[in-house]
Amino acid sequence: MISLTPELDKQSGIPLYQQLFAYLKGQIELGMLRENDRLPSIRQLSVYLSVSKNTVETAYQQLLAEGYIQSRLRSGLYVMPLDQLEGVKKSKPARPEVKSGAVRLPPNAINFEYGDVELEHFPVRLWKKCLVDALEECTTEVYGYGDRQGHKGLRSEIARYLYQSRGVVCASDQIFLSAGTQTMVSLLAQLLPLPEAIAMEEPGYNGVRTVLMNMGRRIIPMPLEHDGISVEHLRESAASMVYVTPSHQFPLGMIMPVHNRIKLLQWAYERDGYIIEDDFDSELRYQGQPIPALKALDTGDKVIYLGTFSKSFLPGIRLSYMVMPERAAQEFRSKLQAYSQSVSPLIQAAMYRFMKEGYFESHIRKMKKLYQTRHRMLLRTIQEQLGSHVGIIGERSGMHLLLDVYGRSGDELVEKALEYGVITYTPRKHWLHPEACPPSYIMLGFGGLNEQKIREGIIGLRKAWFP
Amino acid sequence: MISLTPELDKQSGIPLYQQLFAYLKGQIELGMLRENDRLPSIRQLSVYLSVSKNTVETAYQQLLAEGYIQSRLRSGLYVMPLDQLEGVKKSKPARPEVKSGAVRLPPNAINFEYGDVELEHFPVRLWKKCLVDALEECTTEVYGYGDRQGHKGLRSEIARYLYQSRGVVCASDQIFLSAGTQTMVSLLAQLLPLPEAIAMEEPGYNGVRTVLMNMGRRIIPMPLEHDGISVEHLRESAASMVYVTPSHQFPLGMIMPVHNRIKLLQWAYERDGYIIEDDFDSELRYQGQPIPALKALDTGDKVIYLGTFSKSFLPGIRLSYMVMPERAAQEFRSKLQAYSQSVSPLIQAAMYRFMKEGYFESHIRKMKKLYQTRHRMLLRTIQEQLGSHVGIIGERSGMHLLLDVYGRSGDELVEKALEYGVITYTPRKHWLHPEACPPSYIMLGFGGLNEQKIREGIIGLRKAWFP
Ligand SMILES: Cc1ncc(COP(=O)(O)O)c(C=O)c1O
Ligand SMILES: Cc1ncc(COP(=O)(O)O)c(C=O)c1O
Numbered sequence: 001m002i003s004l005t006p007e008l009d010k011q012s013g014i015p016l017y018q019q020l021f022a023y024l025k026g027q028i029e030l031g032m033l034r035e036n037d038r039l040p041s042i043r044q045l046s047v048y049l050s051v052s053k054n055t056v057e058t059a060y061q062q063l064l065a066e067g068y069i070q071s072r073l074r075s076g077l078y079v080m081p082l083d084q085l086e087g088v089k090k091s092k093p094a095r096p097e098v099k100s101g102a103v104r105l106p107p108n109a110i111n112f113e114y115g116d117v118e119l120e121h122f123p124v125r126l127w128k129k130c131l132v133d134a135l136e137e138c139t140t141e142v143y144g145y146g147d148r149q150g151h152k153g154l155r156s157e158i159a160r161y162l163y164q165s166r167g168v169v170c171a172s173d174q175i176f177l178s179a180g181t182q183t184m185v186s187l188l189a190q191l192l193p194l195p196e197a198i199a200m201e202e203p204g205y206n207g208v209r210t211v212l213m214n215m216g217r218r219i220i221p222m223p224l225e226h227d228g229i230s231v232e233h234l235r236e237s238a239a240s241m242v243y244v245t246p247s248h249q250f251p252l253g254m255i256m257p258v259h260n261r262i263k264l265l266q267w268a269y270e271r272d273g274y275i276i277e278d279d280f281d282s283e284l285r286y287q288g289q290p291i292p293a294l295k296a297l298d299t300g301d302k303v304i305y306l307g308t309f310s311k312s313f314l315p316g317i318r319l320s321y322m323v324m325p326e327r328a329a330q331e332f333r334s335k336l337q338a339y340s341q342s343v344s345p346l347i348q349a350a351m352y353r354f355m356k357e358g359y360f361e362s363h364i365r366k367m368k369k370l371y372q373t374r375h376r377m378l379l380r381t382i383q384e385q386l387g388s389h390v391g392i393i394g395e396r397s398g399m400h401l402l403l404d405v406y407g408r409s410g411d412e413l414v415e416k417a418l419e420y421g422v423i424t425y426t427p428r429k430h431w432l433h434p435e436a437c438p439p440s441y442i443m444l445g446f447g448g449l450n451e452q453k454i455r456e457g458i459i460g461l462r463k464a465w466f467p
Numbered sequence: 468m469i470s471l472t473p474e475l476d477k478q479s480g481i482p483l484y485q486q487l488f489a490y491l492k493g494q495i496e497l498g499m500l501r502e503n504d505r506l507p508s509i510r511q512l513s514v515y516l517s518v519s520k521n522t523v524e525t526a527y528q529q530l531l532a533e534g535y536i537q538s539r540l541r542s543g544l545y546v547m548p549l550d551q552l553e554g555v556k557k558s559k560p561a562r563p564e565v566k567s568g569a570v571r572l573p574p575n576a577i578n579f580e581y582g583d584v585e586l587e588h589f590p591v592r593l594w595k596k597c598l599v600d601a602l603e604e605c606t607t608e609v610y611g612y613g614d615r616q617g618h619k620g621l622r623s624e625i626a627r628y629l630y631q632s633r634g635v636v637c638a639s640d641q642i643f644l645s646a647g648t649q650t651m652v653s654l655l656a657q658l659l660p661l662p663e664a665i666a667m668e669e670p671g672y673n674g675v676r677t678v679l680m681n682m683g684r685r686i687i688p689m690p691l692e693h694d695g696i697s698v699e700h701l702r703e704s705a706a707s708m709v710y711v712t713p714s715h716q717f718p719l720g721m722i723m724p725v726h727n728r729i730k731l732l733q734w735a736y737e738r739d740g741y742i743i744e745d746d747f748d749s750e751l752r753y754q755g756q757p758i759p760a761l762k763a764l765d766t767g768d769k770v771i772y773l774g775t776f777s778k779s780f781l782p783g784i785r786l787s788y789m790v791m792p793e794r795a796a797q798e799f800r801s802k803l804q805a806y807s808q809s810v811s812p813l814i815q816a817a818m819y820r821f822m823k824e825g826y827f828e829s830h831i832r833k834m835k836k837l838y839q840t841r842h843r844m845l846l847r848t849i850q851e852q853l854g855s856h857v858g859i860i861g862e863r864s865g866m867h868l869l870l871d872v873y874g875r876s877g878d879e880l881v882e883k884a885l886e887y888g889v890i891t892y893t894p895r896k897h898w899l900h901p902e903a904c905p906p907s908y909i910m911l912g913f914g915g916l917n918e919q920k921i922r923e924g925i926i927g928l929r930k931a932w933f934p
Binding site: 022119122136210211340429448 | 482647649798
């Protein structure tokens with residue numbers, strides 16, 4: 001075994017896996033670790049360095065994702081051949097495909113990362129047309145700071161879309177745009193008198209939780225029932241604000257039925273509180289009747305509605321939106337006077353055209369079908385390959401699901417899968433207390449994988465987990 | 468005089484000018500105020516409604532900027548002809564040009580708004596090429612969330628640019644990208660343990676001050692000397708962090724000499740504090756030798772450097788950057804793991820190409836000359852037209868300057884100018900205590916006006932202010 005002597009400093013505040021990753025990357029770049037050197041197994045290295053297996057695993061995962069190492073079937077992880085490494089260092093892509101230089105390998109790593117979306121069928125030509133048209137307008141509106149609330153025409157299109165697809169009735173004046181959901185939540189916390197403590201589903205979306213906590217708010221974790229947040233527990237808490245994902249609980253995937261939505265709204269009216277509804281991927285439903293958004297049922301004007309184009313269109317436009325309650329919109333707008341808009345007006349103007357021309361609607365229709373087919377393939381292959389070894393959680397909508405690999409540990413599963421060139425994740429970070437995440441859970445995002453890759457990936461998991 | 472009966476509610480928390488603006492806009496849209504109706508003068512309406520002249524003026528300014536009313540020379544403000552109003556209501560541009568329908572008028576309002584940039588000479592073709600090339604790459608890197616720290620190639624280009632133009636030596640790993648300076652400052656406040664109180668130049672940039680205050684920080688205002696922030700006062704304060712604009716004080720325009728920069732750095736080293744250096748428009752210097760950025764002189768790794776493409780390129784790409792001190796970069800990066808990038812990867816990839824191809828450098832060179840010519844025209848016309856009536860403040864760099872219109876009041880000046888179709892601003896909001904802003908100050912941004920407009924605008928001001 002090659003000698004590795006990283007100095008890991010537990011006091012430094014820098015996560016150990018980051019330190020280990022940086023060390024290993026450095027060793028590879030310096031040539032101390034050479035082409036085709038085999039890395040120690042996760043277990044070996046974790047024992048040797050007295051760090052958790054999770055630390056080693058995460059560092060390895062990052063090396064793999066950045067193309068410094070590759071996995072060889074049933075054999076382990078190896079430093080990439082130098083010529084391919086040079087490519088990595090020169091172009092340094094965020095997430096290059098791991099090319100195999102050796103025999104008996106899956107040709108590419110299959111990455112079940114949540115957040116990736118379908119690109120093979122993306123309407124590049126139409127989107128380009130909209131971008132170029134917006135660009136050629138060459139006005140202050142498109143080239144300057146733009147409307148601080150967001151492109152007026154785009155806000156009108158979003159209002160129309162929300163009415164048609166989600167039953168949400170609102171004026172374009174109530175809509176605010178921002179560069180992603182986190183930027184929006186940070187703006188909310190800056191401009192509204194958010195309470196000191198905010199209730200959230202447990203588990204719940206880590207992206208929003210982190211922002212709220214970093215803005216000095218305390219999170220009150222709310223247990224989930226089989227059909228969503230426990231309104232009873234919410235009642236018993238002192239919270240006057242709650243963040244929820246009723247149409248597709250993130251990450252567990254349940255869909256809140258109408259009667260519970262009404263109970264939740266009732267809570268807000270009685271408490272004189274507010275509900276932040278994150279309707280991030282409501283477009284993608286595979287079973288059952290569509291249920292109107294909380295916001296559509298909200299007769300008391302107590303729901304702050306969040307939406308995003310990251311799932312229905314592209315994460316890469318970094319464009320999300322909020323519908324403010326009518327009574328709060330004007331004040332929010334006037335507080336916004338000191339802020340500039342965070343989304344490029346060019347992107348906004350292009351998206352405006354894309355929606356106005358009807359391209360967005362037909363894109364959504366197409367994507368829905370496409371993801372549904374993939375989703376079916378995923379479920380079928382899981383049943384066929386993993387069968388009674390696993391339970392499936394949250395399979396009714398969205399672009400991910402969870403596996404419960406009975407009796408196994410996530411860290412071991414992720415590591416084994418890695419050795420077969422399949423990248424999987426544990427959903428641990430979405431628990432306020434990550435220890436509470438059942439260790440047997442694995443999260444599979446399938447948005448960026450076509451049917452063949454999905455099939456290959458699941459077959460890889462079967463080989464890795466149940467040899 | 469037409470009858471106006473707005474119900475203005477001083478308790479509502481909504482600024483009165485907003486309420487008044489909304490009322491007047493509604494009256495026009497409903498047809499209660501008709502084409503060619505003359506609005507009461509600012510003084511008349513402020514007496515009639517018992518509100519400040521400032522309130523009425525701001526509401527009128529907004530109506531003018533949105534194209535609901537127009538100014539007629541020496542005569543007052545009138546509701547726009549209906550056909551033109553329809554255009555406004557249909558297309559609803561953020562800041563339409565006010566077309567005149569009547570005689571003896573300046574053909575367009577001339578807007579001295581700070582923040583507008585030159586578009587006539589913008590290299591649309593090259594920028595389009597870069598955008599389309601990036602788009603056609605069609606990779607996860609460009610269409611997905613992208614590197615959370617920012618496009619790696621673009622960060623390298625920025626590092627190179629900062630070295631060449633500002634003497635700043637840094638690795639691309641120390642650079643972080645975000646959708647505008649405010650988004651960056653909000654991120655800083657979320658991820659760094661910023662002190663509870665932060666020192667700032669008084670007056671200073673309102674955009675950053677507002678974010679810091681909304682993030683719960685207290686501002687310690689620092690007086691300015693003729694050449695920048697008073698380091699003596701900083702020493703006497705308890706502050707351990709200061710936000711400064713040394714290369715072009717905003718809004719007063721002084722440039723901090725090297726010996727004071729060194730004193731300021733010394734303060735940071737002794738105090739073990741941090742300096743946030745906002746180098747927002749250092750490209751545009753019209754007099755004197757370039758002075759290296761604080762960051763370039765910072766041997767103690769205590770400067771957090773902020774830059775933006777909003778002045779040197781386009782506000783509409785919403786792209787700004789930060790250079791983290793070496794010792795803090797890794798920790799910042801690891802805390803960023805829970806965040807996604809706020810700038811569209813498409814925009815980043817396009818900007819990467821634009822810089823790599825050398826287009827950015829030649830663009831800057833061209834713009835520098837162009838703004839210099841405009842700046843000269845502005846100074847010459849001010850001297851010629853306003854002569855000894857005014858003092859000029861901050862004329863050595865940038866895209867704005869201040870006028871001190873001796874013995875006059877800004878509100879009156881803004882109002883008078885409006886009647887001549889010239890939109891000017893008071894810089895009041897950049898004072899922590901706006902009352903402390905000398906009432907005779909007027910802020911003129913000239914970035915978006917060509918030489919002819921600048922000349923017309925200043926001639927308009929002479930007619931308005933010194934008839
Ligand atoms: C619950 C939830 N909300 C929102 C988002 C989307 O965030 P953004 O708009 O920043 O892409 C996601 C994406 O992962 C999510 O899971
Ligand atoms: C002092 C200062 N910093 C930064 C900016 C630019 O901010 P942004 O990057 O959001 O365009 C400005 C623009 O007005 C400014 O005056």
